[in-house]
Amino acid sequence: MRDYSLVKMLDLPVNLTASNAYWSLTPNRNAVAAALGAHYGGQKLKTLIFVANPRNAIATAKNIENKMSSNSTGRFRRFHDKHKDEFLALENELGSIKYSYLSMANSTVVHHGNLLSIERALSEQYFKDPDGASALVATATLAQGINLPAEIVIIAGDDRFNTETNELESVDPHELLNAAGRAGRAGQSSQGAVIIIPSRVVSIDGKSISSKWWELKDQVFSKSDQCLVVNDPLEVFLDDIQSEGLPLDSKKINMLLRIRSNQAGKGETEKIFSNSLGSFRASKHGKISLFREKVETLLSVREKLDGQLGHSSWQYEISLKAGIHPLVIIGLSDAINKMGLSKLFSMSIAEIITWYSSWIRSSGAYVEKIFNRPNTIEIIRRLSGLPKESSLKEIVNNFVRIEGLLLSYVRGDSLEAIEIRINKEAKGYLQDARVFVLKLVPELSFLFGIISLVTKQLVDIEGLPNDALPATLRFLSSCIKEGFDNVEILSFKIKNPRFSRVQCHLLFNSTI
Incomplete structure (x- = not known):
């Protein structure tokens, strides 16, 4: 049985690239993937292309669009007309549809971790639509469990860059097989084609093939779908x-x-x-x-x-539930006691945000215990406009910038307005505003939830009735996460889930 055969896939030449460091050819994986994606997409075959990161996804999708015929423009227009309400919600959220990753969609869409939830849903629907996109360029967000199969799966490279080690590393076999498992369309075809573009050029000289093929064969394609080594x-x-x-x-x-x-x-x-x-x-x-x-x-x-x-039992319980250092709970409860519950109860959500920001800036000694998730401090530094070499003290002192962004978010400002607050201008896909909304806001909402937990315990200690805790504090975390400065707007959103955050603010304020 032959292990390999040489098959021509494209009639057009595709350039490889040269490595300046080693004077050797590299596979030019993304350009090759784009050429293959345009070829199969042009034949109306649903094609998934997996790349290493969002930047590569955008560039590869644009490359495919440029190669595809222009008669595909009508597809997206028809899809847009069918989903006008969703696109209006997206436009309001962003400030303009030109900032959406869907603004470049015709034959191709992208799918990665920087998409808003409504963008992600529309991208998936457009690819699933029989008359929709022929190609979808994705990162690992799509390979992990999302049921979006296709006739053709193209994997651009069997390695990726590790940002922690600053080195290239091989993708684990189970990840490659998981991505390959997207091939085939449920209810239509149980089979599909998988094309992997290796990280190094596979050369064929006469009747022999270079070692890269044998590495892939032995390490990946000889494995079953149970090849993952599970560590406890x-x-x-x-x-x-x-x-x-x-x-x-x-x-x-x-x-x-x-x-x-x-x-x-x-x-x-x-x-x-x-x-x-x-x-x-x-x-x-x-x-x-x-x-x-x-x-x-x-x-x-x-x-x-x-x-x-050294802490009391209730502080220990909150620390246990939240997985946060007891010193944070102790410091927060002391600050609330010093201010007084009655003062806290009278505060609006915007006032609580300002007070909490001030407390964080005064708690520099254990701010790393407050923001204990990977990269959070770095995200705060970046959004505060500070240089990479900034000290932790400088980052904490500038937390007022994050306070301003959060106030803008809960007041219903668009991502365009938030981006302008960060960078003094809005361009591209509003990358920093997206990082704030998608990465930092969820963690901030969790931290504001700690205020509610601590306050509830203090209410019990003082023997106040259960209903003494105002709705502002009971739903504080949800309001921060969803982007509302008023519990009534949160209630409006729950009753009208089809509206975006910005739409809820506009519609609620118009009825007052």
Whole structure:
């Protein structure tokens, strides 16, 4: 049986590129993917192209559009007419439809993590439409679980750039196979074609083929769809605790805080770990005693942590539920007590945002415990307009910029207006405004939810009735997340889910 054959796929030449660093050819993967995408899309075959990042997705989609015939312009117009309400909502949210990734759509659409939810839904619908887009250029957001199959799947490269290590790394076999699994259309065809453009040129000399093909064959295409090696995250956590001990970084402390340190909590923890994959593997390899010793060490470290932190039981409970450092809960509850519950109860959402921003700026000593998710501090720095070398103190002192953006967001400003606040001009796809809305607002809404949790406990401590907590505080997190400065507008949105955030503000204010 032959392992390979040479098949001509295109009648037109496609240029490869040269690597200046190594004086060798590179596959020019995105240009090749665009040429193939235009070729198959032009034959009305639904074609998915997977690329490394959103920037490549946009460039590849534009390349395909340029190669496709111009008679496709009517497709998008017909689709737009069928979905006028959704496009109006999108236009209001952005400030102008020219800022949408769909503004360039005719034969091709894009799909990546920087799309608003309404944009993503429209892109998927347009690709699914029999008379819609022939090609969809996507990042890994589409390969992971979204059911959007096609006749042709093109994977542009079997490696990608790791931003943490600043190096290229091979894509895991299960990810390539998962992307390849999009081939075939349910109810129409059980099969589809998968084309992978390797990260290095595969050369054919006479009757021999270069080693890159054999690497792909052995590492990817010889595997079953169960090729993923599953590691137990609990076991990894156990090993980290053994090797480092105290002091612990914020991530490990947050994990430890989810474990109760009392006797009942120890029993629960031992039971969880005894039922874990790591325990099963240890038992299988005769290392169960060592595994149990690691669990005991973990419980010992957890007990020492209580002595280091020192906090009341309710603060501990909130810390446990939220996975946030107790010092944050203590500092926030002290600030609320100092201000007084009655003052907090009288505040509007905008006033709470201003007060909370001031508290964050005054809490510089443990601001990293407040924003403990990866890259959040870096996003805040970027949106504050500070240089990369800025210190944490400088970033915290400029948090007032984030306060202004959040106030703009909950007051119903478009992304265009938010982008202008960030960069003094709006252009392209409003990239920074999208980062704020899609990446930072969800985390901010979570942090505002902590205010509600702390305030509820303080209400109970003071013996106030359950209904003493005003709606502003009960629904504070949801208002921040959805972008409303009034609980009544949130209620309007719940009753009218088809309207966008900006539309809800406009319609609600017009009825007052």
